[in-house]
Amino acid sequence: MKSPSSLNNMDITTEDGQKSSKKQEEQEYISFLYILINVIVSNLGILYFGYHLSVMSLAQDTVFTVFEVKESQHNFYSSLLAAAIPFGAIFGAIIPGSFLSNSSRKNSMIFADAIGTIFGLLVLTRDINMLVLARLCAGFVIGLNSSLVLKYVNEITPISLTGVMGIVFSISLTLGIVIASLNGQFFSQNPSQEDQYCFFVLLFPLIFTISRPILFQVFFNHETPFYYILNNQPDSCKQLLQILYKSQYVDKILLEVQQEVIKQGSKDTSKSYNIKRLFIGCTLLIFQQFSGINAVIMFLGQIFQKEHFSFRMTNLLSLLSNFIYLIASILSTYFVKKYTRRAILITGSSFAGIFLLLLALLQIIDIQQISFLAFFFISCYFVAFNFSLGPVIWLYSSEILSSKEFSIATTLNWISATIVVVSIPYFDHLWPLFIFFSVVCFSCATFTLFLVKETKDKSKLEILHLYDPQQKDQGEYSSIALNTSDQKNYVD
Numbered sequence: 001m002k003s004p005s006s007l008n009n010m011d012i013t014t015e016d017g018q019k020s021s022k023k024q025e026e027q028e029y030i031s032f033l034y035i036l037i038n039v040i041v042s043n044l045g046i047l048y049f050g051y052h053l054s055v056m057s058l059a060q061d062t063v064f065t066v067f068e069v070k071e072s073q074h075n076f077y078s079s080l081l082a083a084a085i086p087f088g089a090i091f092g093a094i095i096p097g098s099f100l101s102n103s104s105r106k107n108s109m110i111f112a113d114a115i116g117t118i119f120g121l122l123v124l125t126r127d128i129n130m131l132v133l134a135r136l137c138a139g140f141v142i143g144l145n146s147s148l149v150l151k152y153v154n155e156i157t158p159i160s161l162t163g164v165m166g167i168v169f170s171i172s173l174t175l176g177i178v179i180a181s182l183n184g185q186f187f188s189q190n191p192s193q194e195d196q197y198c199f200f201v202l203l204f205p206l207i208f209t210i211s212r213p214i215l216f217q218v219f220f221n222h223e224t225p226f227y228y229i230l231n232n233q234p235d236s237c238k239q240l241l242q243i244l245y246k247s248q249y250v251d252k253i254l255l256e257v258q259q260e261v262i263k264q265g266s267k268d269t270s271k272s273y274n275i276k277r278l279f280i281g282c283t284l285l286i287f288q289q290f291s292g293i294n295a296v297i298m299f300l301g302q303i304f305q306k307e308h309f310s311f312r313m314t315n316l317l318s319l320l321s322n323f324i325y326l327i328a329s330i331l332s333t334y335f336v337k338k339y340t341r342r343a344i345l346i347t348g349s350s351f352a353g354i355f356l357l358l359l360a361l362l363q364i365i366d367i368q369q370i371s372f373l374a375f376f377f378i379s380c381y382f383v384a385f386n387f388s389l390g391p392v393i394w395l396y397s398s399e400i401l402s403s404k405e406f407s408i409a410t411t412l413n414w415i416s417a418t419i420v421v422v423s424i425p426y427f428d429h430l431w432p433l434f435i436f437f438s439v440v441c442f443s444c445a446t447f448t449l450f451l452v453k454e455t456k457d458k459s460k461l462e463i464l465h466l467y468d469p470q471q472k473d474q475g476e477y478s479s480i481a482l483n484t485s486d487q488k489n490y491v492d
Helices: 032-042 044-066 071-094 105-125 128-156 159-186 197-203 206-219 225-230 234-244 247-268 275-290 293-298 300-306 311-338 341-365 373-386 391-400 403-426 431-451 460-466
Strands: 009-013 019-023
Touching: 032 044, 032 128, 032 159, 032 206, 032 234, 044 071, 044 105, 044 128, 044 159, 044 197, 044 206, 044 293, 044 311, 071 128, 071 403, 105 128, 105 197, 105 206, 128 159, 128 225, 128 391, 128 403, 159 197, 159 311, 159 391, 225 234, 225 247, 234 247, 247 460, 275 293, 275 391, 275 403, 275 431, 293 300, 293 373, 293 403, 300 311, 300 373, 311 341, 311 373, 311 391, 341 373, 341 391, 341 431, 391 403, 391 460
Parallel strands: none
Antiparallel strands: 009 019
C-alpha cells in the first residue's frame, strides 16, 4: 500500500517515454475549515497555557500590593509564582502517557478544563499562598494540555496538514501571551489594595476553560480515528473518517490508522521504549527550555525595567515584543510548509543564539543611551525562536514519539523550565544566563545537524520507522476488532 506522501508525488511515463511529476490535485480531506476549527478549539487549552506563562510579567507589582506581600518577600514569591507553573506542569505532563492509550482524548481535555476552572477561582481569596496554589494547579492543567492537545491534533489531522495544524499550537501559545500582555497595559503604576482590575486579569483564562468543553460537546463531540481503532470501535472510526475525508479515501485512511495502531499502539501499552527516538525527543525539548524562552517571557517586564525603561514604556515594549512574537508564529506556518524541519531548526537555533549573545553583551556594557537595543534583540530572538525552537520542536517531538514517550519528554521539558524560572529572580545581572541560553541554542543546532532525522512529508508509519528501520510489521489486523466490509480489498 502506498503512503499518502507517495500518492501525492507519483511518477508517470508519458507517450514519449519521459517521466513527469503528477501531483494529486484533489485533496483527500473534505473541509479544511472544519479541521482547522476543530484544531483551534482543542488549542484553547494552549491559549490558557500562554496566558498563564506571561500574565505575571506585568501583573506582579499589582498582585504584591493587592495580596499584601511584604517587600522583603518579593523575590521569594516572585520565584514561587513563576516556578508554580512549570512545577505543576511536571505532574500534569506525566499523566497522559499513563492513560492516554485507552482514555478519551476529548474527555481528558474537558477534565483538565474543569480543574482549571475550579482552582482558578482561588485567586478570589486575596491570599498570596492561595494564588501560588492556583498557579500550581494551572501548571498542572498546562502540563495536561501540553501532552494532550498535540497528540489529539496529530491524530485528527490529515498527513498533508500536519505541519500547518501543528503550528496552530505555537500560534495559540503566543496569542495567549499577547492577550496577557495586552491586559497588563491597564495596570496602575501606583496600585492600591482596592485594585479590582487585578482580579479581572487573573480570572480571564477561565474564558478558555469554560468555552472549550462547550464547543467540544456542541460541535466536535467525537474522538480521534486512532482512539476508535485502539478501543475496537471501527464503525465509529469509519463514521468520523466519512466526516473528515472524501468517500473514495475513507477505506484507505482507515487501513492506515489500523496499521498505525498496531505499530504505535502496541508501544504505548508496552513497557519498552525506542531509546534513540526517546533520546532525540527528550533532548530537543530540554534544549527548548534551556534556550531561555519561558524565562524571557515570564520576566520580560523586569528585563526591560533593568534596562532603565519607565513603567509605561516597559509595559508597551513588552506588548510590542509579544506582538512580534505572535506575528512570527503566524509567519512560521509558511516556513514549516516550505522547508524541512531540520533546516528550520538548525537555522533558527543559530540565529536565536546570536541574538541572545548580543543581549548579554548589551547587559555587560550597560550603556543607557543604547538600551533601546534590548527591545530589538529580544524581538529578534522571539522571531528566531518562533520560527524554529518553538513550533518545530513541539511538532517534531509529537510526530516521532508515542504517547508515553511524549509524556516523558514533556515532563523533562517542564522540569527544565522550573530550574530556569526559579533561578531568574535571584540574578542581579542577567547576562550570564543569556550567555548560557545562547550556548544551548548553538548546541541544539549542532545536535540537529548530526542526529535529527527529517519527518516532513512522511506518513505516520514512515515516521515510526525512522529511528527503528529494522522493525518488522506486526501481523495482521486480527489483533484489533475490524468489522468493515472493505477491509480485505485494501490489504497488501
